Amino acid sequence: NAGVTQTPKFRVLKTGQSMTLLCAQDMNHEYMYWYRQDPGMGLRLIHYSVGEGTTAKGEVPDGYNVSRLKKQNFLLGLESAAPSQTSVYFCASSLAREGSYEQYFGPGTRLTVT
Amino acid sequence: DAKTTQPPSMDCAEGRAANLPCNHSTISGNEYVYWYRQIHSQGPQYIIHGLKNNETNEMASLIITEDRKSSTLILPHATLRDTAVYYCIVRPLFNAGKSTFGDGTTLTVKP
Numbered sequence: 001n002a003g004v005t006q007t008p009k010f011r012v013l014k015t016g017q018s019m020t021l022l023c024a025q026d027m028n029h030e031y032m033y034w035y036r037q038d039p040g041m042g043l044r045l046i047h048y049s050v051g052e053g054t055t056a057k058g059e060v061p062d063g064y065n066v067s068r069l070k071k072q073n074f075l076l077g078l079e080s081a082a083p084s085q086t087s088v089y090f091c092a093s094s095l096a097r098e099g100s101y102e103q104y105f106g107p108g109t110r111l112t113v114t
Numbered sequence: 115d116a117k118t119t120q121p122p123s124m125d126c127a128e129g130r131a132a133n134l135p136c137n138h139s140t141i142s143g144n145e146y147v148y149w150y151r152q153i154h155s156q157g158p159q160y161i162i163h164g165l166k167n168n169e170t171n172e173m174a175s176l177i178i179t180e181d182r183k184s185s186t187l188i189l190p191h192a193t194l195r196d197t198a199v200y201y202c203i204v205r206p207l208f209n210a211g212k213s214t215f216g217d218g219t220t221l222t223v224k225p
Contacts, residue, residue, distance in 0.1 A: 004157070031210050033210075035215075040217075041217060042201060042214075042215035042216050042217050042218055043158065043201075043214075043215040044214065044215070045211065045214060048210060048211050050210060056211055057211075058211055059214055088155065090157050090158070092157070092158075094210070096210070100146075100163070101146075101148070101205055101210055102148075102160045102163065103150075103158075103160060104160065105157030105158050105159070106157050107156060107157055108155065108156070108157055
């Protein structure tokens, strides 16, 4: 049981390049999330999904797109990277039990945009 | 959305109880209090959550005041491995999208 895994672990992009971050979970969780964490700050929600084929915007969605084609995978895309998107990106998943959103987080992807 | 206020940092002696406070004075009736921690730069780890009753699990205890405007996370016997940033967040019952983490409390456990 691997839990939540993220690919890649590190990436350096040039401004304007695109990339996709992959998140996979093997816990059969309905909900999945993408967060970003800037140095010295807490996590901010980018997008989330409450089930296969559905996505919704979080607190800071601009510049990102997501897709949830399979229940176990949640993809985060950057179409045209900007230096302001330099951050650590965390994926999480949770069950959809009423009132209970215990989230399980992946190890993070460290992205630098130059 | 209910906001939370936590002290930026706290120290605790190894083996002693660590009591981490959180203020959530604008919490509404359908919002739970959750606690997570983040060790170094790893992904956050779920600790505990509660609605209005005190809760205990193998990691910690959560004490929520009767008016629900504040709570305290208690690590009964802190170890050096408990040094981390601790986040207190409130989350509505039916809205997974309200998942904002604040800046948390940096707990340093000292030998």
